[in-house]
Each structure stands twice: as C-alpha cells, then as structure tokens.
Amino acid sequence: MSEELLRAYERTRYVVLDDHGIGRAAVGIGETSADIDAVLADYGAANGVFITAWNPRSEPHGQDTNDEANDRLEADLSEAGSVILPHIGVGYDPDWEPEHGFFALDLAEAEAVELATEHGQNAVVVVERGLPARLVITPVMGR
Numbered sequence: 001m002s003e004e005l006l007r008a009y010e011r012t013r014y015v016v017l018d019d020h021g022i023g024r025a026a027v028g029i030g031e032t033s034a035d036i037d038a039v040l041a042d043y044g045a046a047n048g049v050f051i052t053a054w055n056p057r058s059e060p061h062g063q064d065t066n067d068e069a070n071d072r073l074e075a076d077l078s079e080a081g082s083v084i085l086p087h088i089g090v091g092y093d094p095d096w097e098p099e100h101g102f103f104a105l106d107l108a109e110a111e112a113v114e115l116a117t118e119h120g121q122n123a124v125v126v127v128e129r130g131l132p133a134r135l136v137i138t139p140v141m142g143r
Helices: 003-010 034-042 063-079 109-118
Strands: 013-017 023-027 047-051 083-090 099-105 123-128 134-137
Touching (some): 003 134, 063 083, 063 099, 109 123
Antiparallel strands (some): 013 023, 047 099, 123 134
C-alpha cells in the first residue's frame, strides 16, 4: 500500500448523513465519536462499517459510473440484511472529491471486506460502539 494513499484514508472524515444529506455524525481513523455511538445506539447496533463503491482501486470515475456502482453495492447490502445509512467521505485534500457510500449497521467485518473486495475497494472503516474507528484493508490493496 502506498504511504500517500494510507495517509489520505487516515486524514478523511467519515460522515453519516441524515435524510436531508446533512452531516449527523463524523469520525476519523483512530478516533472515537460520541455522535457515531449515538447513531449506533439509535438503531440498537453494536457496530457500523463505512463502505463505498465509488472510484474502485482509488481510480477516479465519473458521477454516473460511481452512482451506478453504489446502486449495486446498496442492493448487495440490502440483500445481506444490513440497515444502511448514507455517508460521505471527505478528504483532507480539497482537490479530492468527496465519496458517497453507506454506513452499514451490524455488518460483519469479514462480510464487509468481501463486499468491498467484490466492488474493487481498497479498504473499509469499521466502528464498534465506544472504540476507535479502524481502517481495514482488503485484498484489492495488494493487487
């Protein structure tokens, strides 16, 4: 994994959005968040996974392509039985376009990694209530 890409993930804010697209709760890698914990508690969830299908392998794609990829991921998450909330990843670098995705509740880490791998993603972010957010690398990163 390139240090630059790892640093980009570590400097990103992962934001759960409400129904109006407004930030409800945010967290960064290695941080805890009372607001994220409150979202989890509201849904009776022990954990959540930030996952997207945008920009597979960190290669930029157009809006339509990214939206179609997220539609497929949303169907996969729904099929897995996960409650999903919208999220956006906002990078530290203002030139890095925010990525839309999902905060999937009570999705097992192994299943999240499998789905992310199927969608060409390098990583997911796992948050367990009361614990710091963790970056979990997928096999895609090693390819």
